[in-house]
Amino acid sequence: MLELREIRVSYGRTEVVHGVDISVGRGEAVGMIGPNGAGKSSILRSICGLVRPSGGEAVFEHRVLTGLAPEQIARLGLAMVPEGRHVFKTLTVAENLRLGAHSDSEVAARIEPTLERFPILRERADQRADRLSGGEQQQLAIARALLGRPKLLILDEPSLGLAPKTIDLIYELLEALRDEGMTMLLVEQNAARTIAFSDRCVVLGAGRVRAQGSREELQRDPGVLRTYLGRQP
Amino acid sequence: MGMMNFAHGEFIMLAAYALYVFAGLPFPAAVASALLTGIAIALLAERVAFRPVRSADLSTQLVTSLAVAAILQNVVMVAVDARGQSVATPASLSESTTIGGISVPNLEFVTLGLTAIVLAGLGWLLYRTRTGLAMRAAAENFDMARLLGVRADRVIAISFAISGALAAAVGVLIVMQTGQVTPTMGLTPVLIGFVAVVIGGFGRMFGAVIGGLLLGALSSLLGAYLPDGLAPFRDAIVFTFPVLILIFRPHGLLGGEIGKARV
């Protein structure tokens, strides 16, 4: 469904992603892990149009994404939950959700199932989003993204800054989504969870793919440990 | 949207001049033409001058707005005249109505009424419509709004159109108060606006309103109580006041983020 070919990302003259190939098939849950500075967030930003890749291209269902504006990419069915959640703090929960779909009629049609899945949001519907806890904000961000009925859900470090129990809750939700067949691309610092969650994981280090595969394959791959701990087993 | 705009004063001025140009028409039609002028000029400026520098740093945007202001001001000077022109306002406005023994100039009613309508309309737009929702979201976090499918160009164009309409309202009010239009009339409202925003804190509409009210109150107070010898310096004192505030509270009286959140 989504294919990244030879993606390069540069900030000014500094290239941080040196030609990366990643693919996400329909219904797959793919994880991206790696140390800080490996380029994970840069890749995500280049997919959803916030940054223009300096090389290579991203293709989504046979449409080239490179060069499109973020709002156009969103309307193609790509939903991104960025690092740090970024709910609109000055808007209420209900208003945040309303922005998730592209028209009010869509909102009306889809809001009920969404509120079923995220009951806490129903409770807090009229509260300003900055009153929510971190975990609730994360749920809001995900619910908001889901309202657009995305074909591909991208999450950038959903567990960042959350307490372990909350992370459990969030991952329960994500696992439910995955089991329903949602195509997902997940970036996380927490390698353990990501490997357990994903069908397939991509290990990034210093702007390149260092290892790829299912959990079993990765456990056997010495490159993974080396990327994180420099260890030569 | 977190950016200073020198050109705004010139939008005010141009709308006022529209009133002058169309003075022959019945008054409501003239006001409507002023409104349209304000909106049109604002949209034009956005498309031609501000969009190309949208991603540049704030200094560049600031100087761009200065350039636009200078151009607009001088276009009017060339097209019309460098001196002021007087504008005939409907006679009914200069009369007064007596309420409960107090004679209130009709103009005050109109000013209050217009302000109320504008504020109400703006409030309705921002808080009751989907477009307004998108604008508020974009003002808080432009990138995140785009990630949700909000069309950037459209939102920015609409906010410029709104500011053009607001400028037109201000322009019309000023003309009705003073009966005059001059090419440099846009300068003072802009300064007051900036200073008000600074006092009230960037990025908060209520802060700007409060700042404006504070400035107005200060100005009136000084007008009433300043000793005669100092009276001409009222404006100077009024404008020194916000600088003092900035020293002790560099982010404005009510605080606020300068610049916007980015994903």
Added chain:
Amino acid sequence: MSGAGFRSRSSAAVSLLVPLALVAIVTLVGASGTPSFQGTVTLILCNLIVVLGLQVFVGNSGVYSFGQLGFATAGAYITALLTLPPAFALLQTPGLPPLIADAQLGPLLATLIAAAIAGLLAVVVGLPLMRTSTLAIPISTFAFLVVVYNVAANWDRVTGGSSGLVSIPTTTSVESAGLWAAAAVVLAIAFKWSASGYRLQATREDEVAARSIGIGVMRERLIAFGISGVLCGIGGALAVHQSGVLNPTTFYFGATVTTLTMLVVGGARSVLGAVVGAIAIATVNEMLRGLENGADLFGAVSVGPAPGLAAIGLGLILLATMIAMPHGLSGGREAGELPWIRRLGLPATALPPGTSGVVAGRTTGDPVEKGVLRAEGITLAFSGLRVLRDLDLELAPGEALGLIGPNGAGKTTLVNVLSGFQAPDSGAVTLDGVDVTGRTPTRLARDGLGRTFQASLPFPHLTALESVAVGAMGIGVGRRRAATVAADVLSRLNLLGQAALPAGSLTPAGQRLLGVARALATHPRYLLLDEPAAGLNEVECGELVQILRDVIEDFGCGILLIEHEMSIVMELCPRIQVLDDGATLCEGTPEEVQADPAVVEAYLGSAFLAAADA
């Protein structure tokens, strides 16, 4: 002013002579014309002086001030009042104290006094204004401009009110204006190349990094603001002695726009830009003014009288420049830095002799005392989430401590606390026994603490040598010594060959090393490095390890190294501290840490533990 090694004699000479030559040409051209032409050229030169005043502040600080022409107004009025013959003074300004009204000073003396007072005014006004935040300075200086206008227009008895003053002695000749302009050029360049000028430019390039090397942002801006006030005052004074009349609108909004246009179109960052811009725009202005009076274009199109056409033209030029060419005609470079000059083969820098093996000690010359950087019980929470939990850390000079851990563990936050960018909620940081918790980064830099940043952009528009030298200047080292120190540091890091290149043109690896070099130039006793190896390949990583080893040996400083590139940490650091979730997970030698199951689990989870042991 040879540049103290930052540039070669020839480069410096070119940078100085080209603008002077331009001034000379303009003066000579003016002197050869009709009296009215001379008057026009004189005013152009006066404008040039004001633009140079703008350049000194705006160009070097990167902050726009819309109030500088307020100082021109001040200078103009002061010199006018001092030189008005008493009879006229009585008529136009009855409110003047007799001492001033009766005085009729020579224009030279009056101009000097006006300049001094303008400068003083700039310092007085600048003291509060420079304390406001960077984005508020344009507004507050604009308010200042309006205040000056107001005072001038309303203080009838002293300034002649809105009708202004007339019959001011017209004594400025083209030649004298040219001389003043030349002096202004020399002053502007001298400031730009001075230690204070460099420090100010550093704040323009990267305010945060500048603070981290000990630069007082407000102080440097104030200095430039004052000098700018003097120059603008001179320009205003000379102009008024040319035209003979003065009123509050002479140096108000229109003049502000014009002079800013000149600066921006020429290129705000360089003196050459100011000169080129002033001359170019003034010429265009005159041509457009000619059109204003009505003319036949190419004998075909007739343009009617249109006052204001010139201003429209200038506005359009300014707009086009902002959109297409924001760095102006000169691109912000001085004459000696232009690419085609380098192609002529002129050397770009001349490094001071004896640069290798010189270890410049700290300014006090004290030997490195035994001390320690210690953090105890550091706790910090952001909006309810605890980021650092009761953390302890100890670093001694000559030691290398590695700090690793999964992301979000709090490593950078800890460094922010140690270097003064963030205050902890509880706990203390002591430097050699002194409690420094909560000290500003600027102060800590002078106390001997240096750091780098994850996103390290070392002052892109300064050369590599200058970027590093500013580090030394930040803690008060003079220019020449700073250049020596910088050259020494650069040679240690194998960057000497690129000393003359703009820092922004170095490779990413080079730029990261430059950030380290800059921190080293402050001769820290404790150096905190935040991921210096990001983006380096294997070979470069190996080199970095060797470089850091040499640094520890030669400089005797202690290094705290945050890194994800494990090969570097394991090789360089005999002791490693692992952070996880804001607390210390374990501490030990590289082997111990690598073998500790808790560490593997923190990074990769328990599933990997089993596999790793298998």
